[in-house]
Amino acid sequence: MPLQSTVTGVFSHIDGLLDSIKVAKEKQWDSYQVYSPVPDHHIAHALEHPRSHVRWFTLTGALTGLTGGFGVALYASYKWNFFLGGKPPGSLVPFVVVGFEMTVLFGAIFTLLSLLFLGRLIFRLDAPGYDPRFTQDHYGMCVQCTPEEAESISKLLKDQGALEVNIEEREVE
């Protein structure tokens, strides 16, 4: 099986990380991951990723809840079929409350599920090169490359101010 290297640069300042992202773009590295202890708009701008798709999950959940809320209320009313004062059992105005609550509930459930799915939580726990300091007070960049490229990438990360650089190798299928 072929070997793959992961070069991890640990940074104590954000400048070094931002410079490294610039280098990654210039050199057209195709597989790298950036870590930070807090969300940072400087990093988001530097990476120029497209907008998150979470919003589509939220919309789907909200619409599901809205139709489900009205649907269950109408179904239960017509199933029970209790006529009062000659009026039809299905009354949309009071069902707005049911529809609204279900919209919010399912919108929220789908939002949380989308975070788990798109953020690769639970579903993908391995993160080669990850350093526990990344959730605390350090920034990190992990670059996946061939073992031959590892040394040059390591040098580039050091040049951008990496506090330390580690190289891991593992077999990939």
Place this chain on the structure above:
Amino acid sequence: MEVQIAENADQAPQKQTYGYIDEKIHKTLETPGIAYFVMMAILGMGILMMFAIWGYQVYRGLGVTGLNNPVGWGVYITTFVFWVGIGHSGTLISAVLFLFRAPWRNAIYRAAEAMTVFAVMTAGMFPLIHLGRVWRMYYILPYPNQRGLWPNFMSPLLWDVLAISTYLSVSSMFFFMGLIPDLATLRDRSTGIRKMVYGTLALGWKGSDQQWRNYSMAYLLFASLATPLVISVHSVVSWDFATSGVPGWHTTIFAPYFVAGAIHSGLAMVITVLIPLRIVFNVKDIVTMRHFEAMAKMLILTGCIVAYAYATEFFIAWYSGNRYEYAQFIYRATGDFAIPYWTMVTCNCVVPIFFFFKFFRRNIPFLFVASLLINVGMWFERFNIIVISLAKEYLPFGFDVYWGSWAEYGIMVGSFCMFFFLFFGFSKFFPAVAITEVKELLPPPRKEEGHS
């Protein structure tokens, strides 16, 4: 990397860094002293007492309460509405202030959100306790059954069930989502069983750019969903009353009146729990006077709204020409329940006036006492609305007085024990001050200090 953010703290500003925040908040999770265990044991006994009384009530029936005809809703429903109200400030601080980009929320939102979840959980017990035959509670669920019965979706009581359960679910999910990055920080600082527990709950969070991108969007959307929800929940609770024909209940101002009152009591409870929390956990430089001042200013606003609502109720009772409504409000202020009524007015409307003066907004002992008084006032507000309205409806032969029984007050005291037990239990195992959000207040560390 080192900056001063505690400019308004009541102590000398300290140099704060990401590492300092981690260290400071991680320390709050260290093994507590004997005083903590004594406090938790007392609260635990209070909970046992509550369940024992509930068991006694199930055995003997609702006759152990002071409920009568016409006062069929008493201390249980009063306490239910009170706890739902307490739950409102958490979502206000975590969602509404997030959308308004109020950075002062960051240090206190976790405690407020925890309070919300535990308060709504506590509230959720009371309709079950009030139900009497608690084992019949599943009748409210809409499912095909051999009885051919379906719940009435036009009933405000069913809306209430939906609103409270949705609120509990959404606020719990929002609360958990906010905890994920902090749990990862704790996982990476811990060892042994704690590492395993925090690691499992962190769901594999690493803080990658992909995770942050989706997390930020999800958080924004959650806040956008939770904001109308916080307004809707107490509106729906108010419609339990407003859609009836009872004088004192049948009024269109109930929804905004209830929402303002809920936020009023919730903010007071945040102050009540944060004052001991910041002292015990020594986080005075993170939860500063700035936060208390901001909450005191909000209490002025909500206090003015509830005072306006009290005055409007009286005005409309007179202006409408409805003599039953008018008689109800005269009775509230001068009748058998005059003491609860004027206690409510004093605590909710007069006490917040002191917060117009900076001295009182920055005086911790006064803030603590005022927050307790406002909560007493808000409990009495619900008592006055619910009990007095029922005690004097239309026909004189149906008038009666209700003061509750030992069983009802015992369960109410037990509910307070349960709330504080859950809150302080949470605070010892999980960060009551949000690590990530407090770090976000600091500019990112740069090579040249001061450049951001």
